[in-house]
Amino acid sequence: MMNRRVFRTGWKKGAMLALTLTFGLAVAGCGTATTSKDGAQADGSAGQAGAASTDQKLVVYSAGPDGLAKKLVAGYEAQSGVKVELFQGTTGKILARMEAEKANPVADVVVLASLPSVQGLKKEGLTLPYPDAKNADKLNPDWSDKEGHYFSTSASALGIAYNTKLVKTPPTSWADLAKPEYKDQVNIPDPSLSGSALDFMTGYLSAKGDGGWTLFERYKANGVAMAGANQEALDPVITGAKGVVVAAVDYMTYKAKAKGEPIDIVYPTEGTVISPRPAAILKSTQHEQNAKAFIDYLLSDEAQKLVADASLLPGRTDIKADKRANLDEIPLLKTNWEWMGEHGSDVTEKFTQMFK
Numbered sequence: 552m553m554n555r556r557v558f559r560t561g562w563k564k565g566a567m568l569a570l571t572l573t574f575g576l577a578v579a580g581c582g583t584a585t586t587s588k589d590g591a592q593a594d595g596s597a598g599q600a601g602a603a604s605t606d607q608k609l610v611v612y613s614a615g616p617d618g619l620a621k622k623l624v625a626g627y628e629a630q631s632g633v634k635v636e637l638f639q640g641t642t643g644k645i646l647a648r649m650e651a652e653k654a655n656p657v658a659d660v661v662v663l664a665s666l667p668s669v670q671g672l673k674k675e676g677l678t679l680p681y682p683d684a685k686n687a688d689k690l691n692p693d694w695s696d697k698e699g700h701y702f703s704t705s706a707s708a709l710g711i712a713y714n715t716k717l718v719k720t721p722p723t724s725w726a727d728l729a730k731p732e733y734k735d736q737v738n739i740p741d742p743s744l745s746g747s748a749l750d751f752m753t754g755y756l757s758a759k760g761d762g763g764w765t766l767f768e769r770y771k772a773n774g775v776a777m778a779g780a781n782q783e784a785l786d787p788v789i790t791g792a793k794g795v796v797v798a799a800v801d802y803m804t805y806k807a808k809a810k811g812e813p814i815d816i817v818y819p820t821e822g823t824v825i826s827p828r829p830a831a832i833l834k835s836t837q838h839e840q841n842a843k844a845f846i847d848y849l850l851s852d853e854a855q856k857l858v859a860d861a862s863l864l865p866g867r868t869d870i871k872a873d874k875r876a877n878l879d880e881i882p883l884l885k886t887n888w889e890w891m892g893e894h895g896s897d898v899t900e901k902f903t904q905m906f907k
Contacts, residue, residue: 667892712799754824
């Protein structure tokens with residue numbers, strides 16, 4: 552398992568560059584490495600695309616959510632007849648696995664839960680553009696690459712999740728959680744473990760400038776606790792051990808609420824951060840035509856409906872979700888994704904040191 556230092560470093564200058572420097576130690580410590588099952592090329596070139604009629608394989612690495620990823624794969628398999636090998640893990644684990652396999656790349660398509668990470672893959676020259684993807688023109692242009700290197704097929708928003716039995720008047724501002732009534736009652740995910748939490752922190756700081764650190768300093772003074780990854784931060788609020796999660800991933804909250812848990816979510820009036828979930832074809836793919844067909848499927852009406860049913864925001868602007876707030880109902884901060892990608896490591900380091 553990657554340690555926190557490894558994962559923090561991975562956000563700074565492009566996902567794969569940093570993991571090249573760090574994951575080697577983790578692999579050596581664990582004594583494991585994965586090699587390609589199908590002789591994928593190691594020179595970074597795209598595989599031959601001429602045998603689409605006989606090529607019946609595709610390897611997808613996906614950051615989930617678990618149920619949605621499996622449904623999307625099943626839908627594509629039923630439509631295409633192609634057999635998909637699916638690996639699921641966090642964005643950090645996926646990038647680490649790719650680094651371990653760099654001599655013999657295995658994955659054809661990656662679906663990550665972090666826009667800066669896939670932007671890093673593009674900068675490293677690891678993605679294969681697909682400018683002719685079907686329905687790409689219907690995607691939110693702020694979340695996807697105009698050259699077709701990645702397509703954000705879904706997204707979540709970060710909000711304030713709260714236990715409805717403990718919190719009768721929900722907060723309306725991020726600053727509310729620094730008030731005395733929330734003393735020692737708030738969790739926040741660890742940005743070294745949660746890409747969406749890091750998106751919130753870097754997004755907030757990109758909008759507010761260095762003065763934005765004042766909010767986090769006030770959180771620390773009010774007993775806000777850094778509590779693992781997203782689910783680990785949310786679970787104590789569901790059980791009532793804590794009252795609130797700040798920078799909560801909204802689709803997790805909606806799913807828990809649908810199961811009858813005493814949980815709900817609000818988006819602060821001053822705005823929040825969206826965390827897109829991009830898919831990309833890797834340049835090393837040995838199954839290029841299948842990979843392109845998989846991207847087409849992810850952007851199809853059928854797949855986007857599955858996204859909406861999973862309480863995520865659809866990547867396409869013409870499809871709405873009916874189990875959650877849609878994008879036009881969520882106030883947004885004016886974020887700078889380039890700044891967020893460049894400063895992720897520094898923000899993680901400073902934040903985790905502050906909340907130790």
